Amino acid sequence: MVDAIIIGAGQAGPPLAQRLTAAGMTVAVIERNLFGGTCVNTGCTPTKTLVASARVARMAQRAADYGVMIDGPVRIDMARVKARKDEVSGRSRRNIERWLREMPGCRVLQGHARFESANSVRVGDELLTADRIFINVGARAAVPDMPGVGDVDLLTSGTILDLDHVPRHLVVVGGSYIGLEFAQMYRRFGSAVTIVEKGDRLIAREDPDVSAAIRDLLEQEGVTVRTSATCIRFAPHADGVAVGVDCSSGDPEVVGSHALLAVGRQPNTGDLGLDRAGIATDARDFITVDDRLRTSVPGVWAMGDCNGRGAFTHTAYNDFEIVAANLLDDDPRSVDDRIPAYALYTDPPLARVGMTDEAVRRSGRRALVGMRPMTRVGRAVEKGEAQGFMRIVVDADSQEILGAAILGPGGDEAIHGVLDMMYAKAPYPTLQRAVHIHPTVAELLPTLLGELKPLDGAPA
Numbered sequence: 001m002v003d004a005i006i007i008g009a010g011q012a013g014p015p016l017a018q019r020l021t022a023a024g025m026t027v028a029v030i031e032r033n034l035f036g037g038t039c040v041n042t043g044c045t046p047t048k049t050l051v052a053s054a055r056v057a058r059m060a061q062r063a064a065d066y067g068v069m070i071d072g073p074v075r076i077d078m079a080r081v082k083a084r085k086d087e088v089s090g091r092s093r094r095n096i097e098r099w100l101r102e103m104p105g106c107r108v109l110q111g112h113a114r115f116e117s118a119n120s121v122r123v124g125d126e127l128l129t130a131d132r133i134f135i136n137v138g139a140r141a142a143v144p145d146m147p148g149v150g151d152v153d154l155l156t157s158g159t160i161l162d163l164d165h166v167p168r169h170l171v172v173v174g175g176s177y178i179g180l181e182f183a184q185m186y187r188r189f190g191s192a193v194t195i196v197e198k199g200d201r202l203i204a205r206e207d208p209d210v211s212a213a214i215r216d217l218l219e220q221e222g223v224t225v226r227t228s229a230t231c232i233r234f235a236p237h238a239d240g241v242a243v244g245v246d247c248s249s250g251d252p253e254v255v256g257s258h259a260l261l262a263v264g265r266q267p268n269t270g271d272l273g274l275d276r277a278g279i280a281t282d283a284r285d286f287i288t289v290d291d292r293l294r295t296s297v298p299g300v301w302a303m304g305d306c307n308g309r310g311a312f313t314h315t316a317y318n319d320f321e322i323v324a325a326n327l328l329d330d331d332p333r334s335v336d337d338r339i340p341a342y343a344l345y346t347d348p349p350l351a352r353v354g355m356t357d358e359a360v361r362r363s364g365r366r367a368l369v370g371m372r373p374m375t376r377v378g379r380a381v382e383k384g385e386a387q388g389f390m391r392i393v394v395d396a397d398s399q400e401i402l403g404a405a406i407l408g409p410g411g412d413e414a415i416h417g418v419l420d421m422m423y424a425k426a427p428y429p430t431l432q433r434a435v436h437i438h439p440t441v442a443e444l445l446p447t448l449l450g451e452l453k454p455l456d457g458a459p460a
Contacts, residue, residue, distance in 0.1 A: 001129050002026045005121050007113045007272070008136035010037025011313050012303035012320035014100055016134060019324045021105035028128050029106060030113040030121070035097040037138045038305065039313040042158040045092055047181060048345060049085040050161075054188040055347050058221075061188075065384060076189045079164045115277040118297045131299055134323070135279075135287060136316075137272065139265040139305035148234035152241045155260045157182070163258075167191045171243045171256035173232060175202040175225070177344045179262035180214065184346050187223050194224040194254050196245055201227055203344070206405075207357045209389075213407055214346065217387050226250070234259065267306040282308065291334040292326050293319055309335050312342055339422050343412040348374075348388055351415035354403030354422060357393060360458060366396040367455040370448030374408040379439045385409045390441070392418060392428075392448050393455060399427035406441070414442035 003025035006013045014035075017027045034041045060074045100108050111123040120129045141156035143149060155163075157178050166189045172179045175197030187193040195202070195218070201211040202225065215225055226245050231252075233244035240257040269285050280288040280296035286308030293301050293309070301323055304316035318338060325331035344350040360367045371391040374380040380388075388407030395402055404418040421431045428449050436443035454460065 002028045002107070003130060004028070004132040004134065005030065005113075005128055005130040006134045006136060007121065008037065008138060008268075008304070008306075009035045009096060009100060010136050010138045010304050011039055011316040012323075013037075013134065013136040014096055015317070016136075016303070016320045016324060017100060017103060017106050019320075019328060021103055023328055025105065027103075027106045028109060028130070029100055030109045030111065030123055030128075032110065032112045034093055035100070036093045037136070037316075038140075039316075040089060040092045040096065042161060044313055046085045046089045046161050047157075047185075049088045050081065050185055051181065051345055051347065053081045053084065054185040058188045058347065062384075076166055078166050078189065081189070082161075082164045085161070112271070114271070114273040115279070116273065118277045118279075119299060132327075133300045135269075135272070135295075135300065135302040135306060136304045137268040137306050139267045139311070141261070142264040142266040143261060144263060146232060146234065147244070149261075152234045152236055152259065154234065154241070155258055157260075157262055160260055168257040169194070169240070169255070171196060171241065171254050171259045172262060173243060173259060174262035174264075175199065175227065176205075176262065176264075177203065177342075179260065180218065181345050182260055182262065183223050184218055184221065187218075187221050192224075192256075193222075194226060194256065196229045196232060196243055196254065197225070197227045198229050198232060199227060205356075206350075206352070210350065210405060210407060213388055214344070214350065217346065217348075220387075226254070265305065265311065267308070269306050284308070289335075291336045292332075293323055293335060310338070314341070339419065341415070341419050343415075345412070348385055348408045349412040350388075350405065350407045351411040352403075352405050353415050353419045354401070355393065356403060356405075357391075357455060360393050360402055360455060364459060365402070366460070367393055367402065367458040368396050368452035369393045369455040370450075370452045372444055372448055372451075377408065377441055377444050379441050379443075380409050382439065383409055390414075390444060390448065392445065394428045394449070394452065396454075399429065400425075401428050401431070404445075408441060410441045414440070414445070417442050417445055 004020050004027045006029045009031040020027050063070045109123050113121050116122050169192040170186045172183045172195045175195050183193045183195050229245045231244050235242045237255050241259040242253050242255050244253045267286050287302035289302050289307045303319035322333045325333040341353040374386045374388045380386045390406040392404040393402045401422050406415050432446045432449035
């Protein structure tokens with residue numbers, strides 16, 4: 001018997017273990033695979049390390065544009081790129097495991113956890129019971145039952161990290177965030193790259209002009225994009241993998257040496273024995289939780305990707321903060337208070353907070369918008385990276401900031417000035433009157449707010 005069981009050592013589990021043990025509880029942390037979860041092992045840490053290498057490659061290729069001359073062609077040693085990625089990721093993983101194993105009051109078990117009842121979990125031959133159980137098992141790349149998917153060797157966002165060579169031609173199936181990052185990355189490493197997307201545009205959750213801008217920057221770097229791919233299928237080919245694209249128009253298939261399937265993620269909940277505990281899930285196997293991340297069973301919580309309330313490291317960590325605040329601090333925090341915010345780590349990155357323009361129009365609000373292309377942002381021009389734009393949308397009546405998007409250098413950092421104002425519930429003139437440092441991308445946020453115009457399609 002312990003006071004608490006935490007299943008999974010992702011981004012929410014270890015800090016919660018620390019809070020619980022600091023409060024005098026005994027905690028058992030169960031991890032069946034790699035400490036650190038998706039972020040450390042197959043997500044943010046390894047992919048952004050690779051993105052950094054790809055950016056250096058791109059800058060070396062563009063060196064002459066800056067008056068820097070490099071003799072000979074730029075070469076990629078993918079084995080060294082991978083080794084650097086493995087070291088960065090491995091160091092984080094080891095640090096998390098060491099932290100947990102050295103934590104007073106915390107016992108670490110490695111193995112597959114399965115519920116036997118609402119308050120008991122079996123790991124191998126050992127049965128653990130606790131009044132509080134926290135599920136933090138994350139998610140993995142989805143492999144849907146598409147035609148031919150079992151006939152070829154497909155890469156996922158996890159297995160592609162094992163490559164120690166540059167593919168001759170990488171076909172990326174899926175035109176959303178994960179697929180686009182790998183597409184640009186491997187194009188910069190030297191692969192021919194084709195993106196195949198079933199929808200009529202990339203990253204369909206974004207506004208159409210954002211999708212178009214992302215497509216444009218990828219195509220400028222030599223990535224081929226095939227949208228409206230209505231007949232995606234796979235078949236072995238002498239040169240690798242044949243990917244069927246369209247049944248009625250265009251080249252019917254693309255042949256690549258490698259194919260990456262990046263069409264979403266699924267929670268790691270199917271083999272936990274949730275039915276034995278009576279824990280409810282939705283149609284996609286995400287654990288059903290309320291606004292305080294409590295499951296259908298009293299004394300059981302679900303945090304991170306497995307609860308369907310967010311698919312990011314920052315939302316998983318915020319899940320921990322919400323659970324800890326309610327359980328330990330008498331602070332009634334709710335996941336419903338969270339403002340959506342995320343970034344796509346192409347180069348330049350796309351950062352998004354709050355509502356899209358389309359969502360604002362659907363809301364029926366009277367809205368104002370400020371927009372500026374990066375060609376009119378000094379910092380971007382000086383860096384020679386003037387692709388993209390920045391935009392902010394506000395409520396014309398309440399002066400509430402509704403959302404913003406920044407596609408451009410440093411956008412993933414600059415967006416936080418908007419995000420902080422939104423959390424503070426400050427009216428937009430507060431940000432408009434701020435004096436920002438020059439030269440930065442963020443300094444244009446007050447300027448945007450001084451140039452507001454009615455949002456097209458919104459009520460007058």
